Amino acid sequence: MRNIKLTLAYDxxxxxxxQLQSNAVTVQEKLEEALQTVFGSPIRIxxxxxxxxxxxxxxxxxxxRTDSRIPAERIxxxxxxxxxxxxxxxxxxxxxxxxxxxxxxxSKVYCYFIDRAPHPQVLTRHYAYHIRYPLxxxxxxxxxxxxxxxxxxxxxxxxxxxxxxxxxHLKRLEVKECNGYMKITAEADGFLYNMVRIxxxxxLEVGCGKRDYNLEPVIKACSxxxxxxxxPPRGLVLREVKYD
Amino acid sequence: MRNIKLTLAYDxxxxxxxQLQSNAVTVQEKLEEALQTVFGSPIRIxxxxxxxxxxxxxxxxxxxRTDSRIPAERIxxxxxxxxxxxxxxxxxxxxxxxxxxxxxxxSKVYCYFIDRAPHPQVLTRHYAYHIRYPLxxxxxxxxxxxxxxxxxxxxxxxxxxxxxxxxxHLKRLEVKECNGYMKITAEADGFLYNMVRIxxxxxLEVGCGKRDYNLEPVIKACSxxxxxxxxPPRGLVLREVKYD
Numbered sequence: 456m457r458n459i460k461l462t463l464a465y466d467x468x469x470x471x472x473x474q475l476q477s478n479a480v481t482v483q484e485k486l487e488e489a490l491q492t493v494f495g496s497p498i499r500i501x502x503x504x505x506x507x508x509x510x511x512x513x514x515x516x517x518x519x520r521t522d523s524r525i526p527a528e529r530i531x532x533x534x535x536x537x538x539x540x541x542x543x544x545x546x547x548x549x550x551x552x553x554x555x556x557x558x559x560x561x562s563k564v565y566c567y568f569i570d571r572a573p574h575p576q577v578l579t580r581h582y583a584y585h586i587r588y589p590l591x592x593x594x595x596x597x598x599x600x601x602x603x604x605x606x607x608x609x610x611x612x613x614x615x616x617x618x619x620x621x622x623x624h625l626k627r628l629e630v631k632e633c634n635g636y637m638k639i640t641a642e643a644d645g646f647l648y649n650m651v652r653i654x655x656x657x658x659l660e661v662g663c664g665k666r667d668y669n670l671e672p673v674i675k676a677c678s679x680x681x682x683x684x685x686x687p688p689r690g691l692v693l694r695e696v697k698y699d
Numbered sequence: 700m701r702n703i704k705l706t707l708a709y710d711x712x713x714x715x716x717x718q719l720q721s722n723a724v725t726v727q728e729k730l731e732e733a734l735q736t737v738f739g740s741p742i743r744i745x746x747x748x749x750x751x752x753x754x755x756x757x758x759x760x761x762x763x764r765t766d767s768r769i770p771a772e773r774i775x776x777x778x779x780x781x782x783x784x785x786x787x788x789x790x791x792x793x794x795x796x797x798x799x800x801x802x803x804x805x806s807k808v809y810c811y812f813i814d815r816a817p818h819p820q821v822l823t824r825h826y827a828y829h830i831r832y833p834l835x836x837x838x839x840x841x842x843x844x845x846x847x848x849x850x851x852x853x854x855x856x857x858x859x860x861x862x863x864x865x866x867x868h869l870k871r872l873e874v875k876e877c878n879g880y881m882k883i884t885a886e887a888d889g890f891l892y893n894m895v896r897i898x899x900x901x902x903l904e905v906g907c908g909k910r911d912y913n914l915e916p917v918i919k920a921c922s923x924x925x926x927x928x929x930x931p932p933r934g935l936v937l938r939e940v941k942y943d
Contacts, residue, residue: 464821511822531818543821574775577708577787578755582822 456520458554459527461534462546464513468581468689469541472508473515482506485542486517486534493533494523503556503696504563507649509688511582514545514564514695518556556696562626562644564695565651567686569637569659576635583636584655584690590662592632598661598668599628599639602654609677611654612647613685621647621677630658640694649685657683700764702798703771705778706790708757712825712933713785716752717759726750729786730761730778737777738767747800747940748807751893753932755826758789758808758939762800800940806870806886808939809895811930813881813903820879827880828899828934834906836876842905842912843872843883846898853921855898856891857929865891865921874902884938893929901927 463486471479475487483500490498503516525533530547538544553559570576570583571590602625609621627642639658641651657673660666660683673681707730715723719731727744734742747760769777774791782788797803814820814827815834846869853865871886883902885895901917904910904927917925 466821466824513822535818540819540824541821543818543824545816545818572789574779574787574789575784577710577785578757578826580710580784580787 456522456552458518458520458550458552459530460516460518460548460550460554460556461530461544463515463517464543464545465511465515466541466581467506467509467511470508472506472510473502473512474505482515482542485539489534489538489542490519492537493525493530494521501556503560504646504693506691506693507688510691510693511689512693515693516556516560516696516698518550518554554698559698560645560696561699562642562697563646563693564627564640564642564697565646566692566694567639567641567651567655568690568692569639569655570635571632571637572635579636581689582692584687586659588663590637590659591664592630592637592662594668595630595637595658595662598658598670599630601668601670602674603628606674607677608647608650608674610673610679610682611650611657612679613649613653614679616648618647623647623650628654651691652686652688653679653682653684655686655690659683659686700766700796702762702764702794702796703774704760704762704792704794704798704800705774705788707759707761708787708789709755709759710785710825711750711753711755714752716750716754717746717756718749726756726759726786729783733778733782733786734763736781737769737774738765745800747804748890748937750935750937751932754935754937755933756937759937760800760804760940760942762794762798798942803942804889804940805943806888806941807890807937808871808884808886808941809890810936810938811883811885811895811899812934812936813883813899814879815876815881816879823880825933826936828931830903832907834881834903835908836874836881836906838912839874839881839902839906842902842914843874845912845914846872846918850918851921852891852894852918854917854923854926855894855901856923857893857897858923860892862891867891867894872898895935896930896932897923897926897928899930899934903927903930 500517531544568583570585575585605624629640744761775788812827814829819829849868868888873884
Protein backbone atom coordinates (compact mmCIF):
# COMPACT_ATOMS: atom_id res chain seq x y z
CA MET A 456 0.00 0.00 0.00
CA ARG A 457 1.19 3.52 -0.76
CA ASN A 458 1.33 5.94 2.19
CA ILE A 459 0.16 9.37 1.01
CA LYS A 460 0.76 12.62 2.91
CA LEU A 461 -1.55 15.55 2.21
CA THR A 462 -1.12 19.17 3.30
CA LEU A 463 -4.34 21.10 3.51
CA ALA A 464 -5.86 24.46 4.39
CA TYR A 465 -9.37 25.09 5.64
CA ASP A 466 -11.65 27.78 6.92
CA UNK A 467 -12.96 26.24 10.15
CA UNK A 468 -15.85 28.69 10.55
CA UNK A 469 -18.55 26.28 9.40
CA UNK A 470 -17.14 23.06 10.90
CA UNK A 471 -17.43 21.48 14.31
CA UNK A 472 -13.69 20.96 14.35
CA UNK A 473 -11.51 18.52 12.45
CA GLN A 474 -12.31 15.18 14.03
CA LEU A 475 -15.28 13.01 12.99
CA GLN A 476 -18.42 13.40 15.07
CA SER A 477 -21.61 11.44 14.75
CA ASN A 478 -23.97 14.42 14.77
CA ALA A 479 -22.02 17.40 13.40
CA VAL A 480 -20.22 18.32 10.18
CA THR A 481 -16.43 18.09 10.46
CA VAL A 482 -13.45 18.62 8.17
CA GLN A 483 -12.50 14.94 8.46
CA GLU A 484 -15.94 13.86 7.26
CA LYS A 485 -15.73 16.11 4.17
CA LEU A 486 -12.19 14.91 3.45
CA GLU A 487 -13.05 11.22 3.76
CA GLU A 488 -16.09 11.73 1.51
CA ALA A 489 -13.89 13.38 -1.11
CA LEU A 490 -11.28 10.60 -0.83
CA GLN A 491 -13.96 7.97 -1.33
CA THR A 492 -15.24 9.82 -4.42
CA VAL A 493 -11.76 10.11 -5.94
CA PHE A 494 -10.32 6.72 -4.91
CA GLY A 495 -13.52 4.68 -5.14
CA SER A 496 -13.35 3.04 -1.72
CA PRO A 497 -13.65 4.14 1.93
CA ILE A 498 -10.42 5.66 3.29
CA ARG A 499 -9.66 6.46 6.93
CA ILE A 500 -7.23 9.32 7.48
CA UNK A 501 -4.82 10.19 10.30
CA UNK A 502 -4.33 13.90 11.10
CA UNK A 503 -1.41 15.71 12.72
CA UNK A 504 -3.70 17.85 14.84
CA UNK A 505 -7.36 17.87 15.88
CA UNK A 506 -8.34 21.48 15.50
CA UNK A 507 -11.39 22.68 17.45
CA UNK A 508 -14.65 24.07 16.12
CA UNK A 509 -14.03 27.41 14.43
CA UNK A 510 -10.24 26.99 14.28
CA UNK A 511 -8.58 27.29 10.85
CA UNK A 512 -5.61 25.62 9.19
CA UNK A 513 -3.14 26.66 6.52
CA UNK A 514 -0.82 23.69 7.01
CA UNK A 515 -2.72 20.75 8.50
CA UNK A 516 -1.17 17.39 7.54
CA UNK A 517 -2.89 14.03 7.16
CA UNK A 518 -1.87 10.65 5.80
CA UNK A 519 -3.74 7.65 4.45
CA ARG A 520 -3.01 4.38 2.67
CA THR A 521 -4.20 3.42 -0.78
CA ASP A 522 -3.50 0.99 -3.62
CA SER A 523 -4.54 3.60 -6.18
CA ARG A 524 -1.97 4.59 -8.79
CA ILE A 525 -3.07 8.21 -9.14
CA PRO A 526 0.23 10.17 -9.27
CA ALA A 527 0.76 12.13 -6.04
CA GLU A 528 0.98 15.50 -7.84
CA ARG A 529 -2.50 14.97 -9.37
CA ILE A 530 -4.20 14.18 -6.05
CA UNK A 531 -4.68 17.84 -4.92
CA UNK A 532 -6.43 18.73 -8.20
CA UNK A 533 -8.64 15.63 -8.05
CA UNK A 534 -9.65 16.21 -4.43
CA UNK A 535 -10.12 19.99 -4.76
CA UNK A 536 -12.55 19.42 -7.62
CA UNK A 537 -14.91 17.54 -5.27
CA UNK A 538 -14.22 19.24 -1.90
CA UNK A 539 -16.27 22.22 -0.68
CA UNK A 540 -14.47 25.53 -1.33
CA UNK A 541 -13.56 26.02 2.35
CA UNK A 542 -11.20 23.01 2.30
CA UNK A 543 -8.21 23.08 -0.09
CA UNK A 544 -5.50 20.44 -0.55
CA UNK A 545 -2.25 22.32 -1.18
CA UNK A 546 0.25 19.45 -1.57
CA UNK A 547 0.53 15.66 -1.76
CA UNK A 548 3.49 13.31 -1.66
CA UNK A 549 4.23 9.61 -1.24
CA UNK A 550 5.95 8.79 2.04
CA UNK A 551 7.79 5.81 3.55
CA UNK A 552 5.52 3.18 5.12
CA UNK A 553 6.31 4.33 8.67
CA UNK A 554 5.32 7.98 8.18
CA UNK A 555 2.50 8.95 10.56
CA UNK A 556 1.01 12.47 10.33
CA UNK A 557 0.75 12.74 14.11
CA UNK A 558 3.53 10.62 15.61
CA UNK A 559 6.20 11.60 13.06
CA UNK A 560 5.63 15.33 13.65
CA UNK A 561 8.57 17.14 15.28
CA SER A 562 6.73 20.36 16.01
CA LYS A 563 3.56 22.30 15.24
CA VAL A 564 3.24 26.00 14.63
CA TYR A 565 0.05 27.88 15.50
CA CYS A 566 -0.68 31.56 14.92
CA TYR A 567 -3.30 33.58 16.77
CA PHE A 568 -4.47 36.80 15.10
CA ILE A 569 -5.83 39.80 17.02
CA ASP A 570 -7.53 42.64 15.15
CA ARG A 571 -6.59 45.94 16.81
CA ALA A 572 -8.46 48.35 14.53
CA PRO A 573 -10.96 50.69 16.27
CA HIS A 574 -13.81 48.80 14.53
CA PRO A 575 -13.60 45.16 13.33
CA GLN A 576 -11.86 44.70 9.96
CA VAL A 577 -14.73 43.12 8.08
CA LEU A 578 -12.89 40.81 5.66
CA THR A 579 -11.00 39.08 8.49
CA ARG A 580 -13.87 38.94 11.00
CA HIS A 581 -13.81 35.09 10.96
CA TYR A 582 -10.00 34.90 11.21
CA ALA A 583 -9.08 37.41 13.91
CA TYR A 584 -10.28 38.28 17.42
CA HIS A 585 -11.20 41.95 17.57
CA ILE A 586 -10.01 43.77 20.69
CA ARG A 587 -10.85 47.40 21.31
CA TYR A 588 -8.81 48.05 24.48
CA PRO A 589 -5.14 49.19 24.31
CA LEU A 590 -2.41 46.57 24.58
CA UNK A 591 1.23 46.98 25.66
CA UNK A 592 2.97 44.88 23.04
CA UNK A 593 6.38 45.22 24.68
CA UNK A 594 5.06 43.76 27.93
CA UNK A 595 3.40 40.89 26.06
CA UNK A 596 6.73 40.12 24.37
CA UNK A 597 8.50 40.07 27.75
CA UNK A 598 5.76 37.79 29.11
CA UNK A 599 6.07 35.42 26.14
CA UNK A 600 9.82 35.10 26.79
CA UNK A 601 9.11 33.85 30.34
CA UNK A 602 7.13 30.91 28.97
CA UNK A 603 9.54 29.47 26.41
CA UNK A 604 11.18 26.15 27.29
CA UNK A 605 10.28 22.65 28.45
CA UNK A 606 7.70 22.94 31.23
CA UNK A 607 4.67 21.27 32.73
CA UNK A 608 2.00 23.39 31.04
CA UNK A 609 -0.96 22.01 33.05
CA UNK A 610 -2.02 25.60 33.90
CA UNK A 611 -2.57 26.14 30.18
CA UNK A 612 -4.73 23.07 29.54
CA UNK A 613 -8.53 23.09 29.44
CA UNK A 614 -9.86 21.36 32.55
CA UNK A 615 -11.26 17.91 31.95
CA UNK A 616 -8.52 16.95 29.49
CA UNK A 617 -6.98 13.52 29.88
CA UNK A 618 -3.35 13.08 28.79
CA UNK A 619 -0.49 11.01 30.22
CA UNK A 620 1.96 13.91 30.37
CA UNK A 621 1.38 17.65 30.48
CA UNK A 622 5.04 18.47 29.85
CA UNK A 623 5.63 20.16 26.49
CA HIS A 624 8.59 21.90 24.88
CA LEU A 625 7.48 25.40 23.85
CA LYS A 626 10.23 26.23 21.35
CA ARG A 627 9.01 29.65 20.30
CA LEU A 628 6.42 32.18 21.46
CA GLU A 629 6.48 35.45 19.53
CA VAL A 630 4.26 38.52 19.63
CA LYS A 631 4.42 40.77 16.58
CA GLU A 632 2.42 43.65 15.16
CA CYS A 633 1.61 43.99 11.48
CA ASN A 634 -0.95 46.09 9.57
CA GLY A 635 -3.36 46.67 12.43
CA TYR A 636 -3.15 43.07 13.62
CA MET A 637 -1.21 41.40 16.38
CA LYS A 638 0.14 37.93 15.58
CA ILE A 639 1.07 35.49 18.34
CA THR A 640 3.13 32.58 17.01
CA ALA A 641 3.61 29.45 19.14
CA GLU A 642 5.77 26.48 18.20
CA ALA A 643 6.03 23.35 20.33
CA ASP A 644 6.62 19.62 20.06
CA GLY A 645 2.95 19.29 20.94
CA PHE A 646 0.15 21.31 22.48
CA LEU A 647 -2.29 20.51 25.26
CA TYR A 648 -6.02 20.97 24.74
CA ASN A 649 -6.77 24.71 24.20
CA MET A 650 -3.15 25.56 25.11
CA VAL A 651 -2.56 28.26 22.47
CA ARG A 652 -5.92 29.90 23.19
CA ILE A 653 -5.21 29.95 26.95
CA UNK A 654 -1.69 31.31 26.36
CA UNK A 655 -3.26 34.04 24.20
CA UNK A 656 -5.88 34.89 26.82
CA UNK A 657 -3.13 35.12 29.45
CA UNK A 658 -0.86 37.30 27.28
CA LEU A 659 -3.83 39.61 26.61
CA GLU A 660 -4.28 40.06 30.37
CA VAL A 661 -0.60 41.04 30.57
CA GLY A 662 -1.04 43.41 27.63
CA CYS A 663 -3.92 45.31 29.25
CA GLY A 664 -2.21 45.56 32.64
CA LYS A 665 -4.36 43.03 34.52
CA ARG A 666 -1.46 40.65 35.16
CA ASP A 667 2.30 40.77 35.79
CA TYR A 668 4.47 39.96 32.78
CA ASN A 669 6.38 37.20 34.58
CA LEU A 670 4.39 34.04 33.83
CA GLU A 671 6.78 31.62 35.55
CA PRO A 672 4.58 31.48 38.69
CA VAL A 673 1.56 30.75 36.49
CA ILE A 674 3.38 27.76 34.95
CA LYS A 675 4.59 26.59 38.39
CA ALA A 676 1.05 26.71 39.81
CA CYS A 677 0.07 23.74 37.60
CA SER A 678 -3.55 24.84 37.87
CA UNK A 679 -5.92 26.06 35.17
CA UNK A 680 -7.17 28.76 37.58
CA UNK A 681 -3.73 30.40 37.58
CA UNK A 682 -3.87 31.26 33.87
CA UNK A 683 -6.07 33.67 31.93
CA UNK A 684 -9.25 33.03 29.92
CA UNK A 685 -9.44 30.98 26.72
CA UNK A 686 -9.36 33.25 23.66
CA PRO A 687 -12.08 32.51 21.08
CA PRO A 688 -11.33 29.94 18.35
CA ARG A 689 -11.72 32.17 15.29
CA GLY A 690 -8.30 33.87 15.71
CA LEU A 691 -6.41 30.57 15.70
CA VAL A 692 -4.72 29.02 12.65
CA LEU A 693 -2.68 25.79 12.48
CA ARG A 694 0.15 27.24 10.38
CA GLU A 695 2.55 24.36 9.88
CA VAL A 696 3.45 20.86 11.00
CA LYS A 697 7.17 20.16 10.86
CA TYR A 698 8.77 16.76 10.17
CA ASP A 699 12.39 15.65 9.91
CA MET B 700 -30.91 69.11 9.63
CA ARG B 701 -27.43 67.71 10.25
CA ASN B 702 -25.69 66.14 7.25
CA ILE B 703 -23.81 63.01 8.39
CA LYS B 704 -21.09 61.27 6.40
CA LEU B 705 -20.37 57.61 7.14
CA THR B 706 -17.44 55.52 5.93
CA LEU B 707 -18.13 51.81 5.86
CA ALA B 708 -16.66 48.42 4.99
CA TYR B 709 -18.58 45.34 3.93
CA ASP B 710 -18.15 41.81 2.72
CA UNK B 711 -20.35 41.79 -0.39
CA UNK B 712 -20.45 37.97 -0.68
CA UNK B 713 -23.96 37.58 0.68
CA UNK B 714 -25.52 40.72 -0.81
CA UNK B 715 -27.10 41.45 -4.17
CA UNK B 716 -25.03 44.60 -4.40
CA UNK B 717 -25.30 47.90 -2.58
CA GLN B 718 -28.42 49.48 -4.03
CA LEU B 719 -31.95 48.72 -2.77
CA GLN B 720 -33.84 46.03 -4.67
CA SER B 721 -37.41 44.97 -4.12
CA ASN B 722 -36.73 41.22 -4.07
CA ALA B 723 -33.13 40.76 -2.88
CA VAL B 724 -31.07 41.58 0.20
CA THR B 725 -28.75 44.55 -0.30
CA VAL B 726 -26.26 46.50 1.80
CA GLN B 727 -28.40 49.64 1.55
CA GLU B 728 -31.42 47.80 2.98
CA LYS B 729 -29.42 46.56 5.98
CA LEU B 730 -27.93 50.03 6.53
CA GLU B 731 -31.28 51.81 6.37
CA GLU B 732 -32.79 49.25 8.78
CA ALA B 733 -29.94 49.89 11.23
CA LEU B 734 -30.31 53.66 10.86
CA GLN B 735 -34.03 53.41 11.58
CA THR B 736 -33.31 51.32 14.69
CA VAL B 737 -30.71 53.76 16.00
CA PHE B 738 -32.34 57.06 14.98
CA GLY B 739 -35.97 56.03 15.45
CA SER B 740 -37.29 57.14 12.06
CA PRO B 741 -36.89 56.09 8.40
CA ILE B 742 -33.70 57.49 6.82
CA ARG B 743 -32.81 57.43 3.11
CA ILE B 744 -29.09 57.34 2.35
CA UNK B 745 -27.01 58.49 -0.63
CA UNK B 746 -23.95 56.38 -1.54
CA UNK B 747 -20.75 57.32 -3.37
CA UNK B 748 -20.80 54.13 -5.41
CA UNK B 749 -23.26 51.35 -6.23
CA UNK B 750 -21.17 48.23 -5.88
CA UNK B 751 -22.40 45.10 -7.68
CA UNK B 752 -23.44 41.78 -6.19
CA UNK B 753 -20.41 40.07 -4.62
CA UNK B 754 -18.23 43.20 -4.69
CA UNK B 755 -16.71 44.34 -1.38
CA UNK B 756 -15.91 47.71 0.15
CA UNK B 757 -13.35 48.95 2.65
CA UNK B 758 -14.07 52.65 2.09
CA UNK B 759 -17.61 53.13 0.80
CA UNK B 760 -19.05 56.53 1.76
CA UNK B 761 -22.68 57.47 2.31
CA UNK B 762 -24.46 60.52 3.68
CA UNK B 763 -27.86 61.13 5.22
CA ARG B 764 -29.73 63.87 7.04
CA THR B 765 -31.04 63.72 10.59
CA ASP B 766 -32.24 65.94 13.44
CA SER B 767 -30.82 63.51 15.99
CA ARG B 768 -28.23 64.84 18.41
CA ILE B 769 -26.21 61.64 18.72
CA PRO B 770 -22.55 62.81 18.64
CA ALA B 771 -20.93 61.81 15.32
CA GLU B 772 -18.17 59.80 17.02
CA ARG B 773 -20.77 57.59 18.76
CA ILE B 774 -22.67 56.75 15.57
CA UNK B 775 -20.31 53.94 14.37
CA UNK B 776 -20.62 52.13 17.72
CA UNK B 777 -24.41 52.51 17.79
CA UNK B 778 -24.84 51.26 14.21
CA UNK B 779 -22.30 48.44 14.47
CA UNK B 780 -24.18 47.07 17.49
CA UNK B 781 -27.26 46.46 15.33
CA UNK B 782 -25.72 45.78 11.88
CA UNK B 783 -24.91 42.22 10.71
CA UNK B 784 -21.21 41.42 11.17
CA UNK B 785 -20.45 41.67 7.43
CA UNK B 786 -21.16 45.44 7.43
CA UNK B 787 -18.99 47.70 9.64
CA UNK B 788 -19.16 51.49 10.00
CA UNK B 789 -15.57 52.70 10.40
CA UNK B 790 -16.04 56.48 10.70
CA UNK B 791 -18.69 59.20 10.98
CA UNK B 792 -18.51 62.97 10.76
CA UNK B 793 -20.82 65.94 10.41
CA UNK B 794 -20.49 67.71 7.04
CA UNK B 795 -21.60 71.03 5.52
CA UNK B 796 -25.16 71.01 4.14
CA UNK B 797 -23.97 70.76 0.52
CA UNK B 798 -21.87 67.60 0.99
CA UNK B 799 -23.14 64.77 -1.26
CA UNK B 800 -21.47 61.34 -1.04
CA UNK B 801 -21.63 60.85 -4.82
CA UNK B 802 -21.50 64.33 -6.41
CA UNK B 803 -18.86 65.74 -4.04
CA UNK B 804 -16.47 62.82 -4.70
CA UNK B 805 -13.27 63.79 -6.53
CA SER B 806 -12.10 60.26 -7.22
CA LYS B 807 -12.70 56.63 -6.33
CA VAL B 808 -10.11 53.94 -5.79
CA TYR B 809 -10.85 50.29 -6.53
CA CYS B 810 -8.53 47.32 -6.00
CA TYR B 811 -8.86 43.98 -7.76
CA PHE B 812 -7.13 41.01 -6.11
CA ILE B 813 -5.89 37.96 -8.02
CA ASP B 814 -4.77 34.87 -6.13
CA ARG B 815 -1.76 33.35 -7.92
CA ALA B 816 -1.05 30.41 -5.60
CA PRO B 817 -1.06 26.96 -7.25
CA HIS B 818 -4.24 26.11 -5.31
CA PRO B 819 -6.77 28.70 -4.03
CA GLN B 820 -5.78 30.39 -0.75
CA VAL B 821 -8.74 29.32 1.34
CA LEU B 822 -9.11 32.29 3.72
CA THR B 823 -9.35 34.78 0.83
CA ARG B 824 -11.48 32.68 -1.51
CA HIS B 825 -14.33 35.24 -1.37
CA TYR B 826 -11.97 38.23 -1.84
CA ALA B 827 -9.64 37.18 -4.68
CA TYR B 828 -9.98 35.62 -8.12
CA HIS B 829 -7.84 32.51 -8.32
CA ILE B 830 -5.87 32.11 -11.55
CA ARG B 831 -3.75 29.07 -12.21
CA TYR B 832 -2.08 30.07 -15.50
CA PRO B 833 1.19 32.08 -15.57
CA LEU B 834 1.02 35.86 -15.93
CA UNK B 835 3.66 38.28 -17.25
CA UNK B 836 3.39 41.05 -14.67
CA UNK B 837 5.79 43.35 -16.52
CA UNK B 838 3.63 43.22 -19.65
CA UNK B 839 0.50 43.93 -17.61
CA UNK B 840 2.21 46.97 -16.08
CA UNK B 841 3.14 48.25 -19.55
CA UNK B 842 -0.45 47.66 -20.71
CA UNK B 843 -1.85 49.55 -17.70
CA UNK B 844 0.34 52.55 -18.55
CA UNK B 845 -1.27 52.75 -22.01
CA UNK B 846 -4.71 53.23 -20.45
CA UNK B 847 -4.05 56.06 -18.00
CA UNK B 848 -5.49 59.47 -18.88
CA UNK B 849 -8.77 61.08 -19.90
CA UNK B 850 -10.41 58.89 -22.52
CA UNK B 851 -13.75 57.69 -23.80
CA UNK B 852 -13.83 54.32 -22.02
CA UNK B 853 -16.91 52.97 -23.82
CA UNK B 854 -14.99 49.78 -24.71
CA UNK B 855 -14.73 49.10 -20.97
CA UNK B 856 -18.41 49.54 -20.12
CA UNK B 857 -20.91 46.68 -19.82
CA UNK B 858 -23.25 46.75 -22.81
CA UNK B 859 -26.73 47.99 -22.03
CA UNK B 860 -25.49 50.73 -19.70
CA UNK B 861 -27.06 54.14 -20.08
CA UNK B 862 -24.94 57.20 -19.20
CA UNK B 863 -24.70 60.68 -20.73
CA UNK B 864 -20.92 60.60 -21.11
CA UNK B 865 -18.50 57.69 -21.28
CA UNK B 866 -15.43 59.90 -20.87
CA UNK B 867 -13.59 59.33 -17.61
CA HIS B 868 -10.24 60.41 -16.21
CA LEU B 869 -8.30 57.28 -15.23
CA LYS B 870 -5.73 58.87 -12.92
CA ARG B 871 -3.90 55.71 -11.89
CA LEU B 872 -3.78 52.06 -12.96
CA GLU B 873 -1.17 50.00 -11.12
CA VAL B 874 -0.33 46.31 -11.18
CA LYS B 875 1.63 45.01 -8.20
CA GLU B 876 2.55 41.64 -6.74
CA CYS B 877 2.48 40.91 -3.02
CA ASN B 878 2.49 37.65 -1.02
CA GLY B 879 1.17 35.38 -3.76
CA TYR B 880 -1.47 37.89 -4.87
CA MET B 881 -1.60 40.40 -7.70
CA LYS B 882 -3.27 43.70 -6.88
CA ILE B 883 -4.63 45.95 -9.63
CA THR B 884 -5.38 49.46 -8.34
CA ALA B 885 -7.53 51.82 -10.41
CA GLU B 886 -8.28 55.43 -9.51
CA ALA B 887 -10.59 57.64 -11.58
CA ASP B 888 -12.97 60.57 -11.24
CA GLY B 889 -15.68 58.01 -11.88
CA PHE B 890 -16.10 54.53 -13.32
CA LEU B 891 -18.47 53.16 -15.94
CA TYR B 892 -20.56 50.09 -15.21
CA ASN B 893 -18.22 47.05 -14.73
CA MET B 894 -15.26 49.18 -15.87
CA VAL B 895 -12.69 47.90 -13.34
CA ARG B 896 -13.72 44.28 -13.91
CA ILE B 897 -13.43 44.68 -17.71
CA UNK B 898 -10.06 46.45 -17.35
CA UNK B 899 -8.93 43.51 -15.18
CA UNK B 900 -10.18 40.92 -17.68
CA UNK B 901 -8.34 42.76 -20.46
CA UNK B 902 -5.09 43.07 -18.48
CA LEU B 903 -5.27 39.34 -17.70
CA GLU B 904 -5.45 38.60 -21.44
CA VAL B 905 -2.30 40.71 -21.88
CA GLY B 906 -0.63 38.88 -18.99
CA CYS B 907 -1.21 35.43 -20.48
CA GLY B 908 -0.10 36.45 -23.97
CA LYS B 909 -3.52 36.48 -25.66
CA ARG B 910 -3.42 40.20 -26.41
CA ASP B 911 -0.89 42.94 -27.27
CA TYR B 912 0.10 45.18 -24.36
CA ASN B 913 -0.80 48.39 -26.20
CA LEU B 914 -4.42 49.00 -25.25
CA GLU B 915 -4.77 52.36 -27.03
CA PRO B 916 -6.52 50.71 -30.03
CA VAL B 917 -8.94 48.99 -27.63
CA ILE B 918 -9.86 52.37 -26.13
CA LYS B 919 -10.15 53.97 -29.59
CA ALA B 920 -12.49 51.20 -30.82
CA CYS B 921 -15.22 52.48 -28.48
CA SER B 922 -16.81 49.04 -28.57
CA UNK B 923 -17.30 46.53 -25.77
CA UNK B 924 -16.24 43.73 -28.15
CA UNK B 925 -12.74 45.22 -28.41
CA UNK B 926 -11.97 44.64 -24.71
CA UNK B 927 -11.51 41.45 -22.71
CA UNK B 928 -13.96 39.54 -20.51
CA UNK B 929 -15.45 40.84 -17.24
CA UNK B 930 -13.50 39.48 -14.27
CA PRO B 931 -15.70 37.98 -11.51
CA PRO B 932 -16.97 40.32 -8.76
CA ARG B 933 -15.38 38.64 -5.74
CA GLY B 934 -11.88 40.07 -6.42
CA LEU B 935 -13.11 43.67 -6.42
CA VAL B 936 -12.97 46.05 -3.45
CA LEU B 937 -14.03 49.70 -3.30
CA ARG B 938 -10.97 50.92 -1.41
CA GLU B 939 -11.51 54.64 -0.98
CA VAL B 940 -13.61 57.60 -2.06
CA LYS B 941 -11.67 60.87 -2.11
CA TYR B 942 -13.13 64.33 -1.43
CA ASP B 943 -11.57 67.80 -1.36
